[in-house]
Amino acid sequence: RRRKGANKFPLPPGPKGLPLLGAALSIDVSKPWATYVEWGAAFGDLVYARILNMDVLIVNSAKVAHDLAELRSINYSNRPYLASVAPYGLDTGAIFMSYGDTWRLHRRLYHRALNSEVSLTHRPMQLRKARQLLLNLLDEPKRFPAHLYTYSSSIILSIIYGHDPAPTNDPLVELAEKGMEAIVKGARPGTAALLQIFPFLLKLPTWIPGSFKAEAAESKQYTDDFRAIPYKMVKEKMASGTDTPSMMSDAIKRNESKGDLPEVTDAIIDACPVAYGAASDTTAFTLQVFILAMVLFPEAQRKAQEEINRVVGCNRLPSFDDRASLPFVEALLRESLRWHPVAPLALPHSTTNEDVYEGMYIPKGATVFLNSWAIAHDEKTYPEPFQFLPQRFLKEDGTLTEDNIPYAFGFGRRVCPGKHSADASVWIAIVSMLASFSFSKEKDEQGNDIDIEPKFTPEVTSRPEPFLCRIVARRSASDTKEMVMQDLDQHF
Numbered sequence: 001r002r003r004k005g006a007n008k009f010p011l012p013p014g015p016k017g018l019p020l021l022g023a024a025l026s027i028d029v030s031k032p033w034a035t036y037v038e039w040g041a042a043f044g045d046l047v048y049a050r051i052l053n054m055d056v057l058i059v060n061s062a063k064v065a066h067d068l069a070e071l072r073s074i075n076y077s078n079r080p081y082l083a084s085v086a087p088y089g090l091d092t093g094a095i096f097m098s099y100g101d102t103w104r105l106h107r108r109l110y111h112r113a114l115n116s117e118v119s120l121t122h123r124p125m126q127l128r129k130a131r132q133l134l135l136n137l138l139d140e141p142k143r144f145p146a147h148l149y150t151y152s153s154s155i156i157l158s159i160i161y162g163h164d165p166a167p168t169n170d171p172l173v174e175l176a177e178k179g180m181e182a183i184v185k186g187a188r189p190g191t192a193a194l195l196q197i198f199p200f201l202l203k204l205p206t207w208i209p210g211s212f213k214a215e216a217a218e219s220k221q222y223t224d225d226f227r228a229i230p231y232k233m234v235k236e237k238m239a240s241g242t243d244t245p246s247m248m249s250d251a252i253k254r255n256e257s258k259g260d261l262p263e264v265t266d267a268i269i270d271a272c273p274v275a276y277g278a279a280s281d282t283t284a285f286t287l288q289v290f291i292l293a294m295v296l297f298p299e300a301q302r303k304a305q306e307e308i309n310r311v312v313g314c315n316r317l318p319s320f321d322d323r324a325s326l327p328f329v330e331a332l333l334r335e336s337l338r339w340h341p342v343a344p345l346a347l348p349h350s351t352t353n354e355d356v357y358e359g360m361y362i363p364k365g366a367t368v369f370l371n372s373w374a375i376a377h378d379e380k381t382y383p384e385p386f387q388f389l390p391q392r393f394l395k396e397d398g399t400l401t402e403d404n405i406p407y408a409f410g411f412g413r414r415v416c417p418g419k420h421s422a423d424a425s426v427w428i429a430i431v432s433m434l435a436s437f438s439f440s441k442e443k444d445e446q447g448n449d450i451d452i453e454p455k456f457t458p459e460v461t462s463r464p465e466p467f468l469c470r471i472v473a474r475r476s477a478s479d480t481k482e483m484v485m486q487d488l489d490q491h492f
């Protein structure tokens with residue numbers, strides 16, 4: 001199995017597997033990133049495995065990730081072919097797109113709308129949505145996952161379409177949610193793998209068990225609608241002069257001034273809904289991880305609240321202006337990204353050409369998993385990696401270390417283009433929630449704490465499995481509401 005490259009270097013070491021299936025059966029599908037860490041312990045920071053019919057490389061350390069994805073980024077920025085992507089209608093967006101000119105055009109659109117400077121202009125809107133999140137949590141604390149999703153999705157809809165969704169039954173939100181379901185189904189590694197080996201499953205009549213035909217067709221319909229309908233909406237608003245600035249309207253205007261290039265129009269239509277797909281779950285899931293950590297590690301919560309009381313006081317809510325004065329809260333945000341990165345394997349990259357790294361042969365077209373979870377749980381960098389210890393990001397003098405968890409947002413040329421916006425959304429939500437609520441374990445009928453064993457879903461974007469928790473306002477409910485309303489009056 002040790003194939004030799006053109007230049008006779010051996011492949012990196014790795015697990016042996018069965019014909020056809022390769023090492024697939026030895027992967028723990030509930031947390032593949034942890035299997036890859038075990039392989040790393042046995043074989044090293046760069047592991048080669050044949051999985052199904054694919055050459056797969058697993059990168060388990062920050063150094064190798066940097067050497068390959070950053071220093072040799074030109075060769076490690078492609079995406080692998082996934083057999084489910086086109087049938088499910090997911091092939092038009094940057095996330096799954098091959099490295100090339102169309103992808104570069106999409107990245108330019110994202111950069112213009114989401115770079116660090118433009119992201120500053122989104123802050124008032126993010127602050128307003130964070131305050132709305134507090135009101136929602138106050139009203140229905142048990143529905144916190146839904147409120148976090150409403151928070152993240154309403155921010156991204158505002159950024160990309162200038163759309164402020166209705167609190168319930170918003171047609172664009174409903175369409176977007178269907179689109180997200182499609183993405184999750186189409187991006188499931190199991191679906192992609194099955195279709196890769198058995199492409200006829202897409203052609204089987206829908207009544208035959210195992211057919212993917214209906215699911216793929218439905219998914220494609222939703223993704224087509226989610227491209228066409230918001231575009232029509234924004235164009236109509238622009239025509240009637242009622243549009244608000246957004247990624248889409250700004251890009252359309254810029255394109256009009258340059259002669260309405262059809263390929264740019266296509267890219268605008270395709271790139272905007274993909275930003276929704278990339279932003280909504282990741283942001284909401286990161287906030288779920290934060291709440292889970294607050295419940296399990298009350299000491300970290302206590303210290304952060306003590307810092308907020310000391311710096312901001314108890315008579316107002318924190319705002320972006322307070323960020324630099326709240327190092328412990330900053331450290332707590334970083335620890336939330338590290339403790340469970342919501343994209344534990346980033347998104348798979350692939351090689352454009354063959355390569356040789358430290359005497360090992362890397363095939364052309366190999367799928368490369370950059371294991372953020374392994375980097376985040378490397379004991380040498382983060383002692384006691386399964387504990388939630390924000391203070392690991394603070395120096396003795398109380399200032400922050402240089403480590404701002406860049407790998408949580410991916411690698412090299414594929415790094416998340418929404419990271420500035422995401423960082424601000426997560427920060428203002430975390431600091432607002434800490435200032436207003438206490439998070440603790442739910443009690444049973446006898447008043448005893450209900451224990452939680454933290455578990456996370458195995459999808460490409462991974463969130464905590466549903467867990468019970470008590471979310472209680474730190475002041476009385478009426479005082480909290482009054483403070484939020486006063487804050488909204490003051491800012492808007």
Ligand code: HEM
Nearest residue numbers: 094095278279282283343346347409410411414416418422
């Ligand atoms: C906490 C929130 C977020 C996290 C943790 C996150 C993380 C990631 C990661 C790990 C990747 C894969 C990078 C790689 O392949 O190496 C990615 C890609 C991407 N993200 Fe984010 N993201 C977040 C929020 C956002 C937001 C708010 C947006 C848009 C407004 C966004 C847009 C994208 C896009 C378009 C890609 C695909 C880039 C490409 O393939 O070239 N993300 N993100």
